[in-house]
Amino acid sequence: MSQQSLTAKRMKDIRAFHVMDLLAKAKAMEEQGRYVIHMEVGEPDFESPQAVSKAGIAAIQAGKTHYTPAKGLFALREKISHFYQQRYGIDVAVNRIMITPGASGALQLVMGAMIDPEDEVLLTDPGYPCNRHFVRLVEGKAVEIKVTAASNFQATAKQVDQYWSDRTKALLLASPANPTGSLLSKQNIQDLYRQVSKNQGIFIVDEIYHGLVYDQKETTALAISENIFVINSFSKYFGMTGWRLGWIVAPEAYVDELEKLAQNVFLAAPTPAQYAALAAFSDESLNELEERRKIFAERRDYLYSALQDLGFELDDKPDGAFYLYAKCTQFANDSFQFCHDVLEKTAVAITPGIDFGDYKANQYVRFAYTVPISEMKIGVGRLQEYLSI
Amino acid sequence: MSQQSLTAKRMKDIRAFHVMDLLAKAKAMEEQGRYVIHMEVGEPDFESPQAVSKAGIAAIQAGKTHYTPAKGLFALREKISHFYQQRYGIDVAVNRIMITPGASGALQLVMGAMIDPEDEVLLTDPGYPCNRHFVRLVEGKAVEIKVTAASNFQATAKQVDQYWSDRTKALLLASPANPTGSLLSKQNIQDLYRQVSKNQGIFIVDEIYHGLVYDQKETTALAISENIFVINSFSKYFGMTGWRLGWIVAPEAYVDELEKLAQNVFLAAPTPAQYAALAAFSDESLNELEERRKIFAERRDYLYSALQDLGFELDDKPDGAFYLYAKCTQFANDSFQFCHDVLEKTAVAITPGIDFGDYKANQYVRFAYTVPISEMKIGVGRLQEYLSI
Numbered sequence: 044m045s046q047q048s049l050t051a052k053r054m055k056d057i058r059a060f061h062v063m064d065l066l067a068k069a070k071a072m073e074e075q076g077r078y079v080i081h082m083e084v085g086e087p088d089f090e091s092p093q094a095v096s097k098a099g100i101a102a103i104q105a106g107k108t109h110y111t112p113a114k115g116l117f118a119l120r121e122k123i124s125h126f127y128q129q130r131y132g133i134d135v136a137v138n139r140i141m142i143t144p145g146a147s148g149a150l151q152l153v154m155g156a157m158i159d160p161e162d163e164v165l166l167t168d169p170g171y172p173c174n175r176h177f178v179r180l181v182e183g184k185a186v187e188i189k190v191t192a193a194s195n196f197q198a199t200a201k202q203v204d205q206y207w208s209d210r211t212k213a214l215l216l217a218s219p220a221n222p223t224g225s226l227l228s229k230q231n232i233q234d235l236y237r238q239v240s241k242n243q244g245i246f247i248v249d250e251i252y253h254g255l256v257y258d259q260k261e262t263t264a265l266a267i268s269e270n271i272f273v274i275n276s277f278s279k280y281f282g283m284t285g286w287r288l289g290w291i292v293a294p295e296a297y298v299d300e301l302e303k304l305a306q307n308v309f310l311a312a313p314t315p316a317q318y319a320a321l322a323a324f325s326d327e328s329l330n331e332l333e334e335r336r337k338i339f340a341e342r343r344d345y346l347y348s349a350l351q352d353l354g355f356e357l358d359d360k361p362d363g364a365f366y367l368y369a370k371c372t373q374f375a376n377d378s379f380q381f382c383h384d385v386l387e388k389t390a391v392a393i394t395p396g397i398d399f400g401d402y403k404a405n406q407y408v409r410f411a412y413t414v415p416i417s418e419m420k421i422g423v424g425r426l427q428e429y430l431s432i
Numbered sequence: 433m434s435q436q437s438l439t440a441k442r443m444k445d446i447r448a449f450h451v452m453d454l455l456a457k458a459k460a461m462e463e464q465g466r467y468v469i470h471m472e473v474g475e476p477d478f479e480s481p482q483a484v485s486k487a488g489i490a491a492i493q494a495g496k497t498h499y500t501p502a503k504g505l506f507a508l509r510e511k512i513s514h515f516y517q518q519r520y521g522i523d524v525a526v527n528r529i530m531i532t533p534g535a536s537g538a539l540q541l542v543m544g545a546m547i548d549p550e551d552e553v554l555l556t557d558p559g560y561p562c563n564r565h566f567v568r569l570v571e572g573k574a575v576e577i578k579v580t581a582a583s584n585f586q587a588t589a590k591q592v593d594q595y596w597s598d599r600t601k602a603l604l605l606a607s608p609a610n611p612t613g614s615l616l617s618k619q620n621i622q623d624l625y626r627q628v629s630k631n632q633g634i635f636i637v638d639e640i641y642h643g644l645v646y647d648q649k650e651t652t653a654l655a656i657s658e659n660i661f662v663i664n665s666f667s668k669y670f671g672m673t674g675w676r677l678g679w680i681v682a683p684e685a686y687v688d689e690l691e692k693l694a695q696n697v698f699l700a701a702p703t704p705a706q707y708a709a710l711a712a713f714s715d716e717s718l719n720e721l722e723e724r725r726k727i728f729a730e731r732r733d734y735l736y737s738a739l740q741d742l743g744f745e746l747d748d749k750p751d752g753a754f755y756l757y758a759k760c761t762q763f764a765n766d767s768f769q770f771c772h773d774v775l776e777k778t779a780v781a782i783t784p785g786i787d788f789g790d791y792k793a794n795q796y797v798r799f800a801y802t803v804p805i806s807e808m809k810i811g812v813g814r815l816q817e818y819l820s821i
Binding site: 050053054058059060063086090091099104106107109110111145147148155156158159160162173177180181182212244245283284285287297300303304306307308309310311312314316 | 440441447448479480488489492495498499500533537540545547561565570571673691693695696698699702708
């Protein structure tokens, strides 16, 4: 057993994030005194809302650190249901809402409960890298739909039809998407849902960047149909990354199966996090988050212009999340090497396209605007100097 | 999609805990004003150690709620390494230690990284019910070794040899075990490891009840070989169930694979929990836990005698965990029905054997001594009245 010969075959298909190597390099540079500008991080720089932290502390003080039910605290599920009413004007039954350890836990439940070996799940390339690994973990097969700026980096119903095979079971899309920040319109969701339903598959929509949308009001897929699986998270908009808390809204028919799986694979989401999240929907918290949303919008606008000025090729300004996916072919043929060069020469960390798929990945890098504009300005200044050499 | 027809096939093999029905019934009774004695719960009734709660609060106050590295806080992994030195007198390299979201997260990583479809994993029946589901989730096949009091409810090397097939990849045992509380001796572990190595498989030992051992000093499998996977948790001994925190110590050759999978399937364990756990190894905390261990020992001794007096058939007094696995054939032929009857008639909740496997499951029930003796006395009194009718 001295070699890795006993490792499961699936591990060959499960990739580490390339950005981890960059992060290790960045850390080594920081230890040598370099001041690194981090624009690779998919995590808000803000702390959790004050009301959330206070509620978490109060829960621990009150000894609320035992297991909760597998579906999560009823009161939290009620608050989420209420939030859908308040923000989107739709009714979502509390019974359909399950609290999970991050959106990761939610994705795992859906894949575990719904995907058989060899079942195909349609995803986008580029897209969130872990998604195909959740599929692979249960022996399903991720099939990537190549998306471009022409369709706002989202899959179209026509593509779904083209890519759908006898073994296709599901379509998983994100809105806003990572790494592109692109949104699905209400019409898009309707068209996609109709196509998936026609093919008797399931439609899963990742809405973890909901709330971080800047020029329009986003549509939740739950407004289109009660038969869509919707995944969400307290990490991004609610600023609760490290608490590890998300949720899933499932079609009624699948709720019990998901609960059964949750009981077995993670017992329940973290308890202090659940109590903390009860305060996430308070006026105090939502006001704080609204201020942050405005700051993210300003950062996006700044960075979008700045990257254009530097010569990066950008598509239409993305509506959501906190990323810009920029074409860097003017500067390099290999965005992976480019990221390493940029880090070494300028101490600016960005993420190579290869972390989000294979399709044209060499041509793109992802910038995260999860740092203040003052920081980004330093980074942009360094890039300007480097790129104009 | 109105029916569950699209559910993955594996879900047919993944069982809900039967005790959940009992819990629902118990809850309904409580809502009607009945005073239920809960002896079904696999969770310590104590709060988290004060030092732990304080450290968790301090972390939240300091804004330490962002993601940690996938392997967990380096400082926490160092403390665990130090703990192995201090308590067991063995060296465990920090690099081999990974922090996980509960032991559940650890089990999932090992199965995901090591078990291919159709690979067989040997477990015990009775045993912790989720284990076979972790195997099933990744399309492996749990094969249950029937164990009895004759071998202290643990698998023997001889049995492992008998059950081992061409498709067997791993042996997973727990010490102390759930539901029996039985321990593997150093000699047992050596013999089992030798057998598994001979068969070129991997040996996984679940040590989540370590620390809750009453009549002897338990042996960690890490003292036998660096090639054993050991799973542990902050839930039971450290009293941190709802925080969802565990760890795994892996053979060096597999650490990177496990890390890669962790990055993808859960990103990292909850951050406040990790900071809280830094204080779990303080003298203040360990002293508190030692007091609790003594209380658990007293409870065990009380309950063991009381159940014997009631007429339950008990094997040798178990050395660890907080369970007694009692034969109830004197009272009923179907322990599942017996649990329901006992709950309805006496408002005492206990867990049926069926939740731990199939082998002789109808003959056994599990009592958890996770309530004070004063509570147990009430329960025992009610049982006495009920059983003597």
